[in-house]
Structures are given as structure tokens and as C-alpha cells.
Amino acid sequence: MTQYTLLGLSGSLRAKSANRKLLREAGRIFGDATYVEANLEIPLYHGDVEDAHGLPAEVQTLVDQIAQADAVLISTPEYNSGISGVLKNALDWISRAPVKPWADKPVAIMAAAAGRTGGARAHVMLRTCLAPFRPCIANGPEILIAECNSQFDENGRITERYAQNIDALMTTLRAEIQRR
Template structure:
């Protein structure tokens, strides 16, 4: 791994204040390897996608989010699983940001991880997000896959990721994302 600096925009697919997924994103910010700066996007104020709201210009909050994506060297999606898929708020954010002109996802390195109380740790949601990523032309990290199940046993009451093997998986994912972003910059 090189220490070449990259900036990663982290996007949590949960708006819940005590979200395990947002807590996992915060753990990733703490565990970022040398050379990686990980910043958190706020998608809570994006309106529901409505093409009538996007005429000649995007709403200011949407333009802010699109600019954050443009400015980042890579993306980290941290998604819960709702009804075997990605949450509506995450899909809404992606739908807004992906509208022309200058769709900011194209060619961008990205990684996915997620947390759930259940045993399979957002596997189905992550695979749906991978399908969406193909259309967006995101360049996803394939391994490791970080699907954190049994959330209540992995985080403490304050929301800190305390399970060391899981912290190691997150570290490995971030190193892979860093190396992938550096490789794609060449």
C-alpha cells in the first residue's frame, strides 16, 4: 500500500440517530489507513426525487451532494438492509446525484459495507447496490466483503465498533479501497 493521499466520501444509508451503519462509517473514519481522509456525507436533507424539482439546475442540497461526490477520489457506501434491498433514502440520494449532466459516479472507485442485527449482515442489500453500481459505472472493490451481522454483539452501548475481528475486516476493506483508488488514478 502506498501512502498517496486520497479523499473518500462516506455515505451511510441510514438516517437513524443510533444507526449501526453510521456507527460503522464512523469506525471506518477512525480506522482509515495512512494517506486516506474519510469524510461523511449528509443525505438527510435531500428531497424525494422529483424531476419537476430538477429543471435547469439542481436544488442546492443536491448540488452540494453532487459536488462532494465529484471532489472525492473514492466512495464508501455503508448500507443497512430493508426488505432484502437498499434503503429508500440511499436509493433517493443515488437517484438525485446520478441525473445528467455530468453524472459524478462514473469511473469512481467505491466500496460497500453494511451492518444488520441479523446473521447475514446486509448481503442482499449489498448485492442490490452492486447492481445499481454497474449502471452508474462505479468501480467497486470486490474483496473483502464486509457484511457485519449480529450488530448488538459488535458495538458497545455508545455505538463504538469494539469487535476486533470486524475492525480488522473494515481496515482491510479501506486498504483495498485506497490501493484501488490509487491504481485507478494512474
């Protein structure tokens, strides 16, 4: 059995955010894989900086991680009906790389938010923001963790209510990886 590498991108920088927990749970549920969490603490996109210095080292690392991963897991909070600025900034920088690491890359997207809709609007926006990169986004089930602060136990495990759907999405993602 092949050991895959999954790269997690959290739209929240908080160490104990529900989105980080969700990514870690998805990696655990996926099974036999190495899970690596990307660092999205990168400078704000600035065209003059890019013109003068090229991609910042932190951005190049992120681009390389995406290119080398077998699949990418992305989870975003919902901020003002959309994805976080942190995640949008990362996507903007990645789009400037001379290599196109997202092309045909298996990707699973998720959202965790404190509200009742679980980040549904952010989930749709994330799919839209990824479309120009042409990744292979695993379709369904959609993972939208509502009232996210009460959906994980003290060990970071997701409630059974969501675990089954995450398992189904990870099964779809594994199939996408194996098609490559």
C-alpha cells in the same frame, strides 16, 4: 504520503446508526485520510421539480462531494430485503446530474443489519444499483455486519471479528485510489 479524502454515504439517517458507525470505523481503519460524511437528507426525487428548478442545492452538494472525493464509502441497512429508500433516492438524484461523479470512482460498499445475514441482500442490491454509474467497486472481502447492534463497543469501535476484514477492504480501496 498523500492525504486522501474519503466520503461516507450512510443509508441510515439515524445519528447513532450502525451504518454510520461502520463508515466511521472504515475511515479510521483506512488510516491517513480525511473522512467526510455526506448528508443524504435530500428531497424525494420528483421529475417535475427537476424540470422546473434543476438539481436541488443539497443534491448538487452531494454530487460535488462525490466528484471531489478520492474514494466513497457506502454502508446500507437492509430494509425489506433491499437498500434503504434514503440511499436509493440519493442514487436516483445523483444520476440526474450533468456530470457523472461516479465514473471510475473507487468505492467500497458495506452493510450492517440487525439480522443474521448482515444485510447481504441489500449489499447485492447496492452493487446492482451502482453498476450503471460505472464506479470502481473494491472487491472483497464483503463487509456484512450481522446483529449490528452488538458489534461496536461504547466508543464505536468494531469488534475484532470484523476489523480484520474491514482492514483488508480498505487496503484494496487504497490500492484502487493509487491506481488513478
